[in-house]
Amino acid sequence: MPEIKNIIKGCLAGSRRDQELLYRRHAAKLYAVCLQYSGNDDEARDILQDGFIKIFENLIHYKHEGSFEGWMRRIVVNTALEKYRSKHNLHRVDDIDLIPEQDADPETEDYAGLEAVDLLDIIRELPPKYRMVFNLFAIEGYSHKEISQMFNISEGTSKSNLSRARIILQKKVNLYTRLNKNVVSG
Amino acid sequence: MDNRDANIDLLFRNGLKDYEVLPPVEVWNNIYPVVRKKQRPVLLLRSAALVAVLLSISFLIYRWGHEVSTSSENPFIAVRDQSNKSRDNASTAGMDKAVPVRSVQKGNNQTSLLPDESDSGALSGYSDPESMNLNPLAETGNLQSDYNLIKPEELTAIRDFKPLANISITPDFKGLEGISYEDTKAKIDRWSIMAMASPTYYLSSVTGSDGMARQINSSEQSQLSYSGGLAFAYKINKRLSIQSGLYYSSMGQEVDGINSFAGFRPYDYTKGDHNFEVITSNGVIYTNNTDVFLLDRSGNRVLTRYTNDVFDPDKAHLSFINSSLHQNFSYLEMPVILRYKFIDKLIDFNLIGGLSYNLLVNNSVTTIMDGNRYKVGTTGLNQFMISSSLGMGLEYSLSNKFSLNFEPTFRYYLNPFGEAYGLKAHPFSFGVFSGLSYKF
Numbered sequence: 001m002p003e004i005k006n007i008i009k010g011c012l013a014g015s016r017r018d019q020e021l022l023y024r025r026h027a028a029k030l031y032a033v034c035l036q037y038s039g040n041d042d043e044a045r046d047i048l049q050d051g052f053i054k055i056f057e058n059l060i061h062y063k064h065e066g067s068f069e070g071w072m073r074r075i076v077v078n079t080a081l082e083k084y085r086s087k088h089n090l091h092r093v094d095d096i097d098l099i100p101e102q103d104a105d106p107e108t109e110d111y112a113g114l115e116a117v118d119l120l121d122i123i124r125e126l127p128p129k130y131r132m133v134f135n136l137f138a139i140e141g142y143s144h145k146e147i148s149q150m151f152n153i154s155e156g157t158s159k160s161n162l163s164r165a166r167i168i169l170q171k172k173v174n175l176y177t178r179l180n181k182n183v184v185s186g
Numbered sequence: 187m188d189n190r191d192a193n194i195d196l197l198f199r200n201g202l203k204d205y206e207v208l209p210p211v212e213v214w215n216n217i218y219p220v221v222r223k224k225q226r227p228v229l230l231l232r233s234a235a236l237v238a239v240l241l242s243i244s245f246l247i248y249r250w251g252h253e254v255s256t257s258s259e260n261p262f263i264a265v266r267d268q269s270n271k272s273r274d275n276a277s278t279a280g281m282d283k284a285v286p287v288r289s290v291q292k293g294n295n296q297t298s299l300l301p302d303e304s305d306s307g308a309l310s311g312y313s314d315p316e317s318m319n320l321n322p323l324a325e326t327g328n329l330q331s332d333y334n335l336i337k338p339e340e341l342t343a344i345r346d347f348k349p350l351a352n353i354s355i356t357p358d359f360k361g362l363e364g365i366s367y368e369d370t371k372a373k374i375d376r377w378s379i380m381a382m383a384s385p386t387y388y389l390s391s392v393t394g395s396d397g398m399a400r401q402i403n404s405s406e407q408s409q410l411s412y413s414g415g416l417a418f419a420y421k422i423n424k425r426l427s428i429q430s431g432l433y434y435s436s437m438g439q440e441v442d443g444i445n446s447f448a449g450f451r452p453y454d455y456t457k458g459d460h461n462f463e464v465i466t467s468n469g470v471i472y473t474n475n476t477d478v479f480l481l482d483r484s485g486n487r488v489l490t491r492y493t494n495d496v497f498d499p500d501k502a503h504l505s506f507i508n509s510s511l512h513q514n515f516s517y518l519e520m521p522v523i524l525r526y527k528f529i530d531k532l533i534d535f536n537l538i539g540g541l542s543y544n545l546l547v548n549n550s551v552t553t554i555m556d557g558n559r560y561k562v563g564t565t566g567l568n569q570f571m572i573s574s575s576l577g578m579g580l581e582y583s584l585s586n587k588f589s590l591n592f593e594p595t596f597r598y599y600l601n602p603f604g605e606a607y608g609l610k611a612h613p614f615s616f617g618v619f620s621g622l623s624y625k626f
Contacts (some may be wrong), residue, residue, distance in 0.1 A: 016440070017509070019508065020214065020218070023214055023217065026206075027213070028207060028208050028209065029204075029205075029206050031206075031207045031209040032205045033366035045209065045210060045441065048213055049213050049216050049217055052213075053220050055218055057219075085491055116201050116202055118346055119197070119201040119202055119205075120205065120207075122200060123198060123202075138194075138195035138199060139198060139199050152458065166194050169198070170194050173194065174610050
């Protein structure tokens with residue numbers, strides 16, 4: 001199997017074979033990222049498509065420092081952000097204190113039986129603004145300050161959106177877990 | 187609450203960490219044309235830059251050659267150094283413009299060819315050249331050349347120059363005895379042999395507004411080809427020569443979007459000549475390797491009885507090889523070229539034009555897996571081709587016999603390489619030939 005360095009070299013030389021090889025090797029993982037950031041399959045396909053075009057265009061700037069997969073993932077995430085920004089605006093949420101904490105159900109914190117496909121479905125059911133903030137904070141590891149700069153919102157709004165996202169996710173996870181348990185016991 | 191938050195974050199982070207979902211097939215089909223389109227301008231820009239550089243070099247070489255020849259043709263007038271000096275003393279005060287002249291100095295004993303105040307009496311009666319002693323060869327012991335300046339007044343004096351009367355001139359042919367007439371006659375080398383080679387860029391675009399023409403034009407890209415060989419030239423006259431020889435040209439192109447799979451032989455139930463035909467601008471590719479299965483997912487360039495409803499390579503678990511085919515073909519060329527020398531300087535410039543007769547000697551279609559080429563079939567190509575060529579040749583003389591040649595040449599093929607179901611292709615190529623020639 002050719003090394004990634006050789007594939008990148010081939011891509012830079014315009015080799016269709018290497019471009020396709022690079023795509024085939026990483027498309028599945030990156031498509032999962034696209035699904036995670038999008039509400040529907042069409043949007044995910046667009047993100048993957050535009051993301052890969054950017055990857056090929058920017059390969060020349062890749063410095064071979066750090067993980068290549070991480071570099072590609074960042075490009076795809078940025079593409080998803082651009083798509084989101086062109087469609088939505090994050091709204092300030094000031095009523096975070098009004099959300100009751102007891103919404104989270106402590107008895108179902110055993111998440112047994114939850115598969116990746118379930119988690120993906122759950123995350124995609126989130127409202128777009130919550131999904132973006134949760135993905136960036138919890139999955140990608142960005143800080144609220146960074147997220148607030150990305151969307152031109154306050155850090156408070158970012159925190160509020162994250163809290164709401166977590167509450168919704170917790171509820172859905174509990175629901176999925178309960179359903180799974182019923183299926184197993186039934 | 188914080189713990190629960192961290193847990194839910196971790197649940198999603200770890201749960202989705204290595205998750206993979208296969209994207210739909212059409213995503214790659216949409217990506218590739220965009221990437222390729224964006225690469226094309228780069229290729230065009232590079233070609234344009236190459237042409238610009240070649241033109242610039244040609245222009246600079248021409249200018250340089252022109253300047254050198256111009257400066258060597260400056261007229262000089264022979265005058266005696268001493269006479270200039272005396273003239274300077276007499277009448278040069280205030281002179282600011284002068285004409286360069288050449289003088290012959292003969293030690294202290296000098297003979298001026300210019301009218302001088304002191305010589306005027308002797309010069310005035312000049313009429314009989316035989317009585318004038320103009321025997322420079324007899325007195326060349328201390329000759330040295332020099333360049334001096336002559337003033338405008340002196341030019342008037344030269345114009346008013348009158349034949350000398352009292353100077354006896356005795357022609358001396360002794361010095362000429364050793365010079366053979368045959369040696370001085372310029373010997374013309376009419377024949378020359380040259381070895382030339384060139385990388386060539388070959389293009390073949392299909393005309394037509396239908397989808398097939400668009401599909402073909404957008405999926406084919408030329409590979410860098412080469413051409414080289416030996417040629418003889420005969421000089422008809424000083425400017426015109428005719429040239430012929432034998433060249434070998436290798437050309438090729440990559441046909442994208444045709445997926446090839448290996449392992450088809452067990453499923454091949456036919457005994458026909460070929461299982462697949464692929465329409466390209468150069469003609470139809472006919473497969474002759476029964477182990478290869480071809481599929482055009484994005485178009486309909488592949489003609490076969492094994493259509494998607496009959497056979498699915500994915501279900502049969504055939505091994506994917508590559509998504510492009512490589513057409514390679516070679517010709518033996520016999521050119522008949524006329525070259526006209528329109529600038530005959532240190533670097534000669536020639537206009538080159540003519541026809542070439544091409545005989546097909548190699549024809550193969552391959553696909554590549556891990557750097558290894560696998561033969562797929564052949565292209566239905568014409569055995570004979572005729573091409574016209576036009577170019578500009580630069581010839582730099584290294585010596586009387588050897589010269590360096592540099593010839594950017596455009597070649598247009600008068601007939602298509604092969605028939606492709608009514609599609610019309612107009613192949614052409616561009617190459618920069620360089621090489622060495624020997625005159626004899």
